[in-house]
Amino acid sequence: MALRSDLLPALAAFEAAARHQNFAHAAEELHLTASAVSHHVRKLEARLEVSLFQRHARGVSLTAEGRQLADAAGSAMADMEGVLRSLRVARAEHDKVRITTLHSLAYTWLLPRLPSFVAAHPQLRLSVDTEIALTRFDEGGPDLGIRHGPGHWPGLTAHHLMDDYLFPVASPRLPGVSELSEAAHVARLPLISDHARQGWHDWFRAAEVHGVKLDERYSFSDTTDALAAAVHGLGAALARQQVAVPYLASGQLIRLPGPPIKARWGYYAVYPAHRRLRASARLFLEWLLALDKD
Numbered sequence: 520m521a522l523r524s525d526l527l528p529a530l531a532a533f534e535a536a537a538r539h540q541n542f543a544h545a546a547e548e549l550h551l552t553a554s555a556v557s558h559h560v561r562k563l564e565a566r567l568e569v570s571l572f573q574r575h576a577r578g579v580s581l582t583a584e585g586r587q588l589a590d591a592a593g594s595a596m597a598d599m600e601g602v603l604r605s606l607r608v609a610r611a612e613h614d615k616v617r618i619t620t621l622h623s624l625a626y627t628w629l630l631p632r633l634p635s636f637v638a639a640h641p642q643l644r645l646s647v648d649t650e651i652a653l654t655r656f657d658e659g660g661p662d663l664g665i666r667h668g669p670g671h672w673p674g675l676t677a678h679h680l681m682d683d684y685l686f687p688v689a690s691p692r693l694p695g696v697s698e699l700s701e702a703a704h705v706a707r708l709p710l711i712s713d714h715a716r717q718g719w720h721d722w723f724r725a726a727e728v729h730g731v732k733l734d735e736r737y738s739f740s741d742t743t744d745a746l747a748a749a750v751h752g753l754g755a756a757l758a759r760q761q762v763a764v765p766y767l768a769s770g771q772l773i774r775l776p777g778p779p780i781k782a783r784w785g786y787y788a789v790y791p792a793h794r795r796l797r798a799s800a801r802l803f804l805e806w807l808l809a810l811d812k813d
Contacts, residue, residue, distance in 0.1 A: 526566065532559035533571060534596055537589035541578055615644045616803045620665035622649035623742035624786065627762045629665070636806050643799050662800035664789045665807070677787040678808060681761065684779040685722055688746070688763055688772040689755040702726035702777030709736040709754035713745040717783060722757055725780040746772065761786065 535545035536556055546553045564571050571585035581589055620629060625647055633645070648661060670677050687705050689696050695707060706728065712718050712735050719733055737753055739745040742762055749756035750771045758772070759782065766772040788807050790796055796804065 526563065529559040529563040529566075530592055532556045533563050534589065534592040536560060536572070536579070537581055537585060538593065540580060614642055614799055615646060616663070616799045617646045617648070617661040618663050618665065618803065619648045619650070619661040621667060621742075623746075623759075623762045624665060624667070625649045626743050627765050631765065632810060636803065639806070640799075640802055643802070662790060662797060663804060666787050666789050668784050668787065670785060670787050672789060674792055675789045676792045677789045678804070680786040680788055680807060680810075682785045683782040684760040685717060685757055685782055686760070686763075686779040687722065687755050687775040687777055688758045688766070689749055689775055690752045690771065691773050693749075693752050693754070696773070696775070699776050703728045703731060705755060705775050705777060706731040706733055709734050711735075711737045711739070711745050711748050711754045711756040713738070713742045713756075714740050715742065715757075715759075717757075717780075719757055722777070722780055726777045728777075 532545065532549060532551070532555075535548050536542050539545045539548070542556045542560075543553045545551075546556045549556065560571060567584075567588075569584045570582050571588060572579040573582055626649075629647070637643075637645075664675075665680065666672070666677075667683075670679060689708065691697075693708065699705060699707075702723070703726075706723065710719055710733055719735060723729075723731065723733070737745075737748055739748060742759065745756045746758060746763065746766055748754070749758075750766060755775060756772075758766075760779065763772065767774065788804055790800070790804075
């Protein structure tokens with residue numbers, strides 16, 4: 520007998536009834552009445568011309584034929600549930616964008632801009648990983664990275680996002696800040712450094728300040744922590760423009776006298792050269808490249 524679509528509801532009702540050995544419990548699961556479940560089972564029995572359940576005062580139990588059909592129906596339902604689950608997972612992965620970047624850039628530059636991307640693509644799910652070490656783009660790893668560097672890395676395609684500039688900042692509450700009037704005066708302050716390639720010596724050299732003793736009193740591995748230390752009044756920090764914007768806008772930090780110097784490295788969106796970007800990651804890359812970087 521060919522399996523017709525009009526039998527599918529009856530098979531679903533039978534499978535639930537066989538699993539529970541109870542029409543009422545099957546009805547509750549399927550949001551039907553017990554009589555509707557019983558009707559579906561009788562329809563199936565009539566079509567097959569066999570009895571699937573033995574009916575007695577205490578309930579029902581499967582016949583041999585019923586057990587045979589129940590095993591097949593249960594196996595088919597389990598297979599379908601597995602396929603549906605894998606399809607849901609695949610769809611979720613299809614809509615996911617995995618990004619890796621520096622904590623300092625994520626906190627001060629990327630996060631304030633993300634709402635515009637989410638508004639344009641509400642179906643996508645974002646995963647943002649922040650770390651100092653260069654991330655490996657293994658299978659199942661990040662789709663895209665936003666890196667601060669020279670713009671060329673073996674095995675990666677790189678798109679230039681923006682350049683950066685360095686200048687000194689400090690809390691307006693830091694003692695002595697109000698008395699500074701030229702770049703050389705910045706050397707009077709306790710200095711905060713991070714592990715960036717360019718530091719205070721580079722800035723003072725560019726500002727043509729020579730022969731001063733620098734008091735690099737505090738050092739942090741992360742730029743965000745260095746700026747936070749400056750906010751709390753520990754000293755002056757050498758800030759990257761893209762990272763310092765929110766601190767300057769809020770008044771937590773102010774620029775000190777002296778020129779900005781262009782950073783040797785810029786910011787780049789990168790991804791494996793050998794791997795085609797998934798559609799969701801491509802949308803994120805296009806959004807990044809279209810951003811106003813000022």
